[in-house]
Amino acid sequence: xxxxxxxxxxxxxxxxxxxxxxxxxxxxxxxxxxxxxxxxxxxxxxxxxxxxxxxxxxxxxxxxxxxxxxxxxxxxxxxxxxxxxxxxxxxxxxxxxxxxxxxxxxxxxxxxxxxxxxxxxxxxxxxxxxxxxxxxxxxxxxxxxxxxxxxxxxxxxxxxxxxxxxxxxx
Numbered sequence: 326x327x328x329x330x331x332x333x334x335x336x337x338x339x340x341x342x343x344x345x346x347x348x349x350x351x352x353x354x355x356x357x358x359x360x361x362x363x364x365x366x367x368x369x370x371x372x373x374x375x376x377x378x379x380x381x382x383x384x385x386x387x388x389x390x391x392x393x394x395x396x397x398x399x400x401x402x403x404x405x406x407x408x409x410x411x412x413x414x415x416x417x418x419x420x421x422x423x424x425x426x427x428x429x430x431x432x433x434x435x436x437x438x439x440x441x442x443x444x445x446x447x448x449x450x451x452x453x454x455x456x457x458x459x460x461x462x463x464x465x466x467x468x469x470x471x472x473x474x475x476x477x478x479x480x481x482x483x484x485x486x487x488x489x490x491x492x493x494x495x
Contacts (some may be wrong), residue, residue, distance in 0.1 A: 351375050359437045360403075363395040379403070386410070393428045397435065404429065404441025408468055415465070426461045442471045 347364040348371050351357050355375045362369075367385060383406045385395050388408045396403060407429055411483055420445040432438050433449045440446050447468065452463040 347371070350377065351378060351383070357398075357400045357439075359398045360400055361397040363368075366392055366395045390425050391428070393425070394430070398438045399432050399441075401439050401441040404432065404445075408441065408472075408486075411465075411468065412472055420421075421461065423458070423461050423466065426456065426464050429456075430460060430464060444471070 338479040342435050346406055347367075348369040349364045350361045352375060355371060357375075357379070362382065362447060367382060369381055373381070379400060379402060382396070382400075383403055386396075386403055386406045387410065391410075393403070399407075411422050411425050411429070413427070416421075429441075430449055433446055445464075448467040449460070455463065484491065
């Protein structure tokens with residue numbers, strides 16, 4: 326026998342307030358409300374603030390970068406975490422991290438994705454006519470240049486995850 330709608334709504338609100346539900350998006354009023362993720366891959370409690378949600382997602386990306394594939398319209402901060410992982414792999418001479426760069430490129434298929442670095446969308450769109458390997462190399466070349474220009478890569482992992490606004494002043 327189904328619960329009456331009022332009781333169902335009250336139980337749903339109580340469950341969400343206690344953090345028993347797993348979120349798949351930021352709250353509707355949040356600046357990144359269009360960002361979505363697959364809750365099967367991210368265990369985000371419903372009682373977290375927007376900042377805590379984003380921090381948790383960024384930590385997941387830093388620990389398991391391929392999980393980025395399960396996010397639609399990733400925030401600029403999430404993109405910068407992935408870019409930092411890409412930079413680390415390139416610096417360690419692990420080869421070209423084509424899989425991760427491809428995930429970054431695919432994130433820009435939707436026009437609602439905000440740029441993680443100014444100019445990245447233009448590079449992706451201007452290289453769309455190239456083969457995927459060539460496009461990956463174009464994006465990597467841009468990221469190499471942007472990492473020095475926009476200080477994408479921080480030597481401190483905590484600062485890198487927190488984003489530029491949380492970095493300590495020199």
